[in-house]
Amino acid sequence: MRHPPYHLRPNKAVDRFLLVSLLNVLRKYEGVDLRDYTYYGFGGPFLEDCRLLHEYNPEIKLVSLEHDNDTYKRQEFHRFSRHIEILNNSLMNFLTDFESKGRDIFWLDFTDFKLERFNEYMTVLNKVGDLSIVKITLRAQLDENPFKREPASRELEKDIENDKQNYLEEFRAKYGKLLRRPLDESCFSRQSIYLQLIQDMLRVKTEQALPAAAQANVFQVLNSSFYADQTYMLSVTGIVCTINQIEIIKKHFRSWQYANLDWKEPRRIDVPILSVKERLHLEKLLPSETKGKDLAKALGYEIDRDHKESQRKMRYYNDFYRFYPSFVKVIF
């Protein structure tokens, strides 16, 4: 089975660190002991997420789920601890028998976008106990579609118009019950609106899974981020709690730099590719007092296609520099 080189993707690495950062905040919440938590993730061939979690929070029990037999064997090869449980099982099979033993941290780190992903997400939300953390990542790339196509002639214009209607109908047929607002052209012609659409769909599914009206557990969103190492991905993380805990949880997480407690626009993660030498040079200026402007200046050259873009990237670097991964070449 082929895998993208997740372990070499800086924005993905930041997204992983965001979970670690969130758990650091959660740790201080009254009544929380991370020893009660079990992490369930799709470690991929190198178990990157599990490795990171284990490094920062060794008290958390780890379970990796992998349905592909060869990847499972590869995970066993990369096992870094006796304590991690590596299961050769699909998510739905696993969830069928899953009984929460304490508190859970699920990261549904999907690489695609399908209706069944929403249903798996719903199943997880319904299975975990209170103060559990659920994070879901979905592909949010606006693919080639009729709304992005320019007609070359008048005849083609009619064809494209038909294609547009069919595209909308197809999307509605699949995801109709998750659409908060009517679909329109902008949903499929602008990446930012498409991201918002997917976040809204996740919100609707979340509320369908844990409706406040049921007076049981609900889901409080804590973070929403998107990034594009090559493909746009959206990650939403939240905590399952009772409705009475919401205000206390919001208060607890409000000061967390990366908090999104009201399903606002997802935060962009777009860190620049910097060499170790460049990072060391910038270290003394961090955290920046000028939202990264001084960082861009300190290098004395542009790191992206123009000044504006370079400054923008430096702003993200300032936001996430603590989570910036180090890729080191080791020669044996």
Add this chain to the structure above:
Amino acid sequence: MPEKKFSNGNKQVDATPVKSFFVSMLTRDITLPYAILDLLDNCVDGILRTTNSGHGNTPYKGFKAEIDFDKDSFCIHDNCGGIPWNLSDYAFRMGRPAGRGEKLIGTVGTYGIGMKRAIFKIGKNCSITTKNGKDSYEINITPKWILDEGDWRLPVERAKQSMKEDGTTIVIDKLYPGISAQFGHDKASFEADLTDKIATHYAFIIEKGFSVYVNQVAVKPRPTSLLFADPDRKTKKAIRPFIYKTNVDGVSVFLTVGFTRPIPSQEEVQDEQEEKKYSSLGAGWTVLCNDRAVLYCDKTEVTGWGEAGVPNYHTQFIAISGIVEFISDDPSKLPTTTTKRGINSSSSLYLQVKNKMREGMLLFTQYTNKWKTDIKQSKDHMRSGRALRLQEIKQVASNLSFMPVKGVIGGEQYKPSLPMPKPIEPNRIRISFVRKKHEIQLVGTYLFEDAEASASKIGERCFDEILKEAKK
């Protein structure tokens, strides 16, 4: 029952209604989105009073309703003519008083409970402000009034705020906790649910010009469209819908059933069953009473599925959809329930029409069964079909040859001649086998550079390639 002796000496029991029956019991019969649709029904009734007609292509143009809600309050505001003072007794009485003289064209309300039931469902405190010409007044329903069993009168006041247009504004607060949760924490999913209900149940009214906004976002209609091959030509064998129409005792009936899309492949059927790909949302029967959908995409015995030779609904029938429209100036003749979101299955008119629904549906279930092994050919039949909406089908129908129908409700029908396959050649054999998913994906990538290519497409190509080799 306890017996009481009144001052006049007669023995009687107390049969006066109690408010809690209306506030706590009647409200259980209806879900929140449908209660809000009841409020929209009142808006449309207001338009019909104002224009005195529901006819034409866009009788509702220029009229709108704006629905806004959050965890603390609910508001519906319309410009649909308001409630005339002479109708205020009817509008605010619990139930419809007998002998109400006024005749309303095209409404669906017959019981006089929709608006009140919706209000009681949502919250304890409500103000209704309305303007109709010179009449401009306000009525408040308070928690105190709800608790007072002895007081059935509602004080009327002059409207505190003047409204620019004739219309009605209903503001409800002191929401019940479950409602507040749906409008607040569950706002996104409730917006999705309500918008979906309005887009489907009000599709035909919105298409005819009415505008509905949910939290400032306009709802787009989602009417059913049926494939109609060569609507402008006389074609012998073609994919066209079955159509039946009649007029019985002041109720005009128009029925059409057909395909909304090509019939599904076995893979699509399986995906649908596993909820992977399609949802059966668009399949089944929609029943309209005076433009409102009282049933939407029903797939049960209520609409004839699984009865009299028609198979039970199954995902392989995902492409079959039908619409029945009942129109009457007298809403009591329409086959609907008190909630206006269901069918009165014992209505003799509906039972007669249901025979025609089954008859039409059978054509398309049989077509599906006969062609399900040759989806490719069937798709070719569908390709020439244009998706026509109800109004367009009605227009096209005027050029078709209808046959008279004998029976109690009479009428006439157009029965399409659908293409039927030749009997399967005896030397043709179906191949079917199972392989590991990742292996199929591997072959899909090898053959088509597409790991998601359909299994049947991959299987066919593999066979064809080897056949070529074998023939060399």
